[in-house]
Amino acid sequence: MTTTATITARTTTAAASLAATVNATATVTAEPVGVLLRRWRERRRRSQLDVSLAAELSTRHLSCIETGRANPSREMIRRLCDELEVPLRDRNALYLAAGYAPVHTERALADLGAAHEAVRAVLAGHEPHPALAVNVRWELMAANRAARLFLGDAAGGADRSFNVLKATLHPDGLAGRIRNLAQWRAHVLRRVRRQLVRTAAEGLAELLAELESYPAPTEDPSGPPVHGPADDLVVPLRLASPYGELALLYTTTVFGSPRDVTLDEIAIETFFPADSHTAELMRAATDAAG
Incomplete structure (x- = not known):
């Protein structure tokens, strides 16, 4: 019979392994998430108005995110990254900068x-x-x-x-x-x-x-x-x-x-x-x- 302690140990080990796989893809940065998002928007040569309309948020909210006056939700980061075509490796960095766990794994x-x-x-x-x-x-x-x-x-x-x-x-x-x-x-x-x-x-x-x-x-x-x-x-x-x-x-x-x-x-x-x-x-x- 498998004990509860054994099950817990196995679950913890599996979770730690998955977390290590996910975290390996993230580029550690000290820059705020708003700065990173603004940089991607400017790289794509998009205005705040254009991006906010496409991602279905107000221009004021996007401005607050970029200036650090508001922290985006995980869903908001996903929508903005989809709109700005941010590569998955850099999306992980954005999630980390906002205080969330990265989403995308990197396998061999x-x-x-x-x-x-x-x-x-x-x-x-x-x-x-x-x-x-x-x-x-x-x-x-x-x-x-x-x-x-x-x-x-x-x-x-x-x-x-x-x-x-x-x-x-x-x-x-x-x-x-x-x-x-x-x-x-x-x-x-x-x-x-x-x-x-x-x-x-x-x-x-x-x-x-x-x-x-x-x-x-x-x-x-x-x-x-x-x-x-x-x-x-x-x-x-x-x-x-x-x-x-x-x-x-x-x-x-x-x-x-x-x-x-x-x-x-x-x-x-x-x-x-x-x-x-x-x-x-x-x-x-x-x-x-x-």
């Missing part, structure tokens, strides 16, 4: 059950073309066989010290193999800047600064211009490989309505051949690799 990718299986299915199903999963700072989380083939051995694991953009643009990385490096570098830097504005994720500003510090290539007059030919539908990645030059397009897939921080921050980058020649080379390269 392997512990995400059906979501993890969905990532694996997309990566495997995209063969023989490269596909990889990255977090908000473009740190590698998973990759398929084709991606490992062209990124190298470092793409074989989920070591977050491997940054896909650093490996792409660093002079000792793939940069020497990118035929349209000036064009691709300009595209990548714009993308990181947009990501920084949208998420304000920790480490992104440092990543952008490091990428910008890499030597800027001189545009090759015989190669594609930085802005690309007028008939280009998208900016391709033109990559030299042992099998020939590849022209690749990419799409980005994210989870809809995530409730976990990891799912909120993960993106799957899938590359497609931009022409029939690249499609043939990709199939041949993957077949040759076994």
Whole structure:
């Protein structure tokens, strides 16, 4: 027979474990919740009137929250965060700043059950073309066989010290193999800047600064211009490989309505051949690799 003390101990342990998982996602800050909310509103270039109407509260109440004269309820924080599209990690910080427990957990990718299986299915199903999963700072989380083939051995694991953009643009990385490096570098830097504005994720500003510090290539007059030919539908990645030059397009897939921080921050980058020649080379390269 299980005693009451044993049940209580198990319940307390489970609760403590869940609390630790939730709290691990929160960024500790000494700033008041109103200051954080105002910063997100200004980042989204929204007026108090606009946000208050959309979130169904008075402008005066929103002003009182932002100036610290009123403390928002948990429900009010949720409504404002939904309206301002605040990332889940930062929502946890807002809850903590208001004196509430954070809401959103952060699990390892392997512990995400059906979501993890969905990532694996997309990566495997995209063969023989490269596909990889990255977090908000473009740190590698998973990759398929084709991606490992062209990124190298470092793409074989989920070591977050491997940054896909650093490996792409660093002079000792793939940069020497990118035929349209000036064009691709300009595209990548714009993308990181947009990501920084949208998420304000920790480490992104440092990543952008490091990428910008890499030597800027001189545009090759015989190669594609930085802005690309007028008939280009998208900016391709033109990559030299042992099998020939590849022209690749990419799409980005994210989870809809995530409730976990990891799912909120993960993106799957899938590359497609931009022409029939690249499609043939990709199939041949993957077949040759076994």
